[in-house]
Amino acid sequence: MPSFQHFFETFIDSYPVFLKGMLLTLQVTAVSILIAIFIGLFFAFLKISKIKVLEAIANVYIYIVRGTPLIVQIFIFYFGLSEYNISGFWSATLALAFHNGAYIAEIFRGTIQSIDKGQMEAGRSLGMTNALTMRRIILPQAFRRALPPLGNQFIIGLKDSSLAAFIGMYELFNVATTAGSNNFDSMTYLLIVAVYYLILVFLLTTIVSLMEKKLSASD
Amino acid sequence: MSEKREMIKIEKLNKSFGDLHVLKDIDMEVKENDVVVLIGASGSGKSTLLRCLNFLEIKNGGKIIVEGKEIDPKKDNLNKVREQIGMVFQHFNLFPHKTVLQNVMEAPLVVKRKNRSQAEKEGKELLEKVGLAEKADVYPSKLSGGQKQRVAIARALAMKPDIMLFDEPTSALDPELVGEVLSTMKQLAREGMTMVVVTHEMGFAREVGDWVFYMHDGRIVERGQPQELFNNPKEQRTKDFLSSIL
Numbered sequence: 001m002p003s004f005q006h007f008f009e010t011f012i013d014s015y016p017v018f019l020k021g022m023l024l025t026l027q028v029t030a031v032s033i034l035i036a037i038f039i040g041l042f043f044a045f046l047k048i049s050k051i052k053v054l055e056a057i058a059n060v061y062i063y064i065v066r067g068t069p070l071i072v073q074i075f076i077f078y079f080g081l082s083e084y085n086i087s088g089f090w091s092a093t094l095a096l097a098f099h100n101g102a103y104i105a106e107i108f109r110g111t112i113q114s115i116d117k118g119q120m121e122a123g124r125s126l127g128m129t130n131a132l133t134m135r136r137i138i139l140p141q142a143f144r145r146a147l148p149p150l151g152n153q154f155i156i157g158l159k160d161s162s163l164a165a166f167i168g169m170y171e172l173f174n175v176a177t178t179a180g181s182n183n184f185d186s187m188t189y190l191l192i193v194a195v196y197y198l199i200l201v202f203l204l205t206t207i208v209s210l211m212e213k214k215l216s217a218s219d
Numbered sequence: 220m221s222e223k224r225e226m227i228k229i230e231k232l233n234k235s236f237g238d239l240h241v242l243k244d245i246d247m248e249v250k251e252n253d254v255v256v257l258i259g260a261s262g263s264g265k266s267t268l269l270r271c272l273n274f275l276e277i278k279n280g281g282k283i284i285v286e287g288k289e290i291d292p293k294k295d296n297l298n299k300v301r302e303q304i305g306m307v308f309q310h311f312n313l314f315p316h317k318t319v320l321q322n323v324m325e326a327p328l329v330v331k332r333k334n335r336s337q338a339e340k341e342g343k344e345l346l347e348k349v350g351l352a353e354k355a356d357v358y359p360s361k362l363s364g365g366q367k368q369r370v371a372i373a374r375a376l377a378m379k380p381d382i383m384l385f386d387e388p389t390s391a392l393d394p395e396l397v398g399e400v401l402s403t404m405k406q407l408a409r410e411g412m413t414m415v416v417v418t419h420e421m422g423f424a425r426e427v428g429d430w431v432f433y434m435h436d437g438r439i440v441e442r443g444q445p446q447e448l449f450n451n452p453k454e455q456r457t458k459d460f461l462s463s464i465l
Contacts, residue, residue, distance in 0.1 A: 121275055122312035122371075126326035126378055127302035136329060140316050218316050218358040 002188040010188050011195070014179060021175035022196055028089065028161045028171060032096035033154055039097060040104025047109045058105065065102035071163050073099055078167040092164035100157045107153065111145040112138060144215045151208030155201050162197075172196055223250040225287065226382050226413045227272060232281035234267055241267045243437040245281070249382070254414045256424040256445075259434035260460060265417040268434070269384050272415065273304040286381065302330065305375030309387040311367040313359040313374070319346065320355040323374045330378070338377075345373040349403050365396030369403050376407075383407065385416040421464065425449055433457045 002010070046058035065073070077095035078088065086094075115138050123133030165174035176193035180186030227249040234242040241264045249255050257265040270276040271283065274290070274297045283290050290300055314322050323342040327333045333341075346352045349369040359367055368388055375383060385404065389397040401423050408414060408427045418424065424431050425445045433441045433448065433456075441448060441457045452458045 116310075116312070118308060118310055118312035119314065122306075122308065122314070124275065124298075125273055125301055125304075125306035125308075126375070127298045127330045128326060129298055132329055136325065137314055144316065215316075218318075219360055 002185070002191070007188055007191060010185070011192050014189070014192060017175050017179060018172065018192065018196055021170060021172040022200070024089075024169060024171040025158070025161050025173075025200070028093050028096065028164055028169065029154075029158045032093045032161070033100060033157050035094070035097035036100035036104050036157070039101030040108050043101065043105035044108035044112060047105065048112060062102045062105060065099055070095075070099050070160055071166060074163055074167060088164075088167050088169055092161070092167055092169055096157060096161060096164075099160070100153060103153050103156075104150065107146050107149045108142065111142040111149075114145060115141050144212075147208060147212050147215065151205065151212075154204055154208065158200055158204060159197065223252065225249075226251055226253075226285070227415070228282075228284040229272075230282040230284075232268070232271060232283065233279050234264075234271055234276060235279050241437050242271065242278075245437075245439060247432065247439060247442075249413060249415055251413055252411045253429045254408045254416065254427050255430045255432060256428035257415065257417045257432050257434055258419070258421070258424060258460075263434040264437045265434050266386050269306075269386050269415060269417050272382075272384055273301050273306055275306075298330075302378055303381045305378060305380035305383045307368065307371050307375055307383065307385045307388050309390050311359075311364070311371045311391075313367055313371055315359050318356050318358055319351065319362070319370050322359065322370055323377045326374070327377050342373075342377060345376055346370070348376075348406075349373045350399075363396055364392045365399045368392065368400045372400075372403055372407070382413045382415070385414065385418070387417050387419070389418065389420060419464070421449070433460060435460070 043058045043061060046054040049055065074092060074095040077098070078091040081091045081094070119137050119141070120130075120133055123137045124130070128136070161171060162173035164171055165177065168174075170178075172193050176189040177186070180189035183189070225248055227247075229245060229247050232242055232245040232247075233240070245264075245268060247255075247268075257268065259265050267276055271278050274283075274292055277292045285300055285303065290297070314325065317325065320339065320342050323345055324335075324338040327338040327341065328335065343352060343355060346355055349372055351366060351369055351373070354362065354366065354370075359370065362370065372383075372388075388404070389400050392400065397420070401420060404414070404416070404423070405427050416423070416428075428445045430442060431445050431448045432439045433452075433454075435456050441452060441454045448457070449461065452461055
């Protein structure tokens, strides 16, 4: 183990590269999660559509994502998309979006179905269409209920973005391993990167719980 | 004396859930300004009948004629029909993420596309009418059951319906809160609203009802004006029911 003083000095000295890595980690995470939310919503709707074919499509997608390792998915995206001149950044981002989308789909499906069916009936009885009731009445409530599990999934997504290192993305984890081997001091850099991840997860958790607070005004 | 306008007429209405035949050849009509009260034991089909009237349940057979026009659930725009028919539910079904005023304004804003200030003005008037003007900016979770149900009534009225349906509006309320909801409904009846009410409140049926229909096992077994039905029921099943509850 490095001494605390050595750890601290290295932490200070290395912050410019780590901040760069962090920026990339944040970009991959934020963009992939944003896309994953739309993918998730889309497949959640397929699953509750009560149309067998659409349900089956959603089930197959979720089954594939759950049944294969994320690292395999990232490599498939990377090699599959390289033909089309798509960058490593977008390969990693899309793979993570594809992956998280399946879990987010299940979160949305669960929370949409957990909303009392009287809400839909109330909307319909007022002359609102199915889609309008879904948008104005059901989804806002479902989204609120989805926030805690979504926050959890965001954290998983953030940490999983470290796998982008394996297709050459110079994000936080890659910064740590590269600097570690260049300086023959892997342990120190791994501990440093752990701190960066902890800080990011802390910030993410704080943001999600602030959103929860804000949305719970009606409780 | 001129004949009152026919608001709802149904002929040979049938409804099944799977093998369960819930409504059997129901005939019924509701005229303008009438208050029709449906009574009967649980499971007799009262609520299903009410829900068929605004197509929350879709009939399996028979005709439903709303204000002179037969409605075909496959062809007609049911959303338009529902705009004319307000509904109040046993469990209120207020929108919990919206304030009281927002609940009342929602449908006028998004369905009728009224402008916000107009919807707000009308919403406040309706809340005034049900005695909840001071609760406009409160969320439903802060209201008592009776207050929730009065908001639900205001929300339905905001669409200016021609007909109001009430599905056991006081059944989920603590006894001391029933009165405030019933008096709101009485006020509506006095103003001439056409109403179909499913209820176990026999006092309300007697006092406010123009017609009382007794349902048993998916059929309207007996119908009449309240005094005659309550005081001189003709059918044995009606007598049994009334003696069991009074």
